[in-house]
Amino acid sequence: MPETKPQTYANHTRWDPPFHFFIVPIFLLGLIFTLIHFFAHITHGDIRDHIHAVLLILLALTFLTLAFKTRLYSL
Numbered sequence: 001m002p003e004t005k006p007q008t009y010a011n012h013t014r015w016d017p018p019f020h021f022f023i024v025p026i027f028l029l030g031l032i033f034t035l036i037h038f039f040a041h042i043t044h045g046d047i048r049d050h051i052h053a054v055l056l057i058l059l060a061l062t063f064l065t066l067a068f069k070t071r072l073y074s075l
Contacts, residue, residue: 031060
């Protein structure tokens with residue numbers, strides 16, 4: 001079995017481009033847009049619209065949490 005080089009801070013890859021530059025920004029934009037939508041329309045509509053907006057915020061937070069937890073579990 002070939003010897004592997006020990007992992008150190010200097011040779012450890014810190015950026016995963018698909019995760020850091022695609023998945024996280026897309027999920028963050030989704031969260032930001034749902035928050036903007038919620039606060040921009042808070043004075044309009046009925047309770048059903050407010051519940052829908054809150055559920056969209058929870059969905060965006062869930063996807064963002066899922067992305068980070070998936071990243072942590074792969075380590």
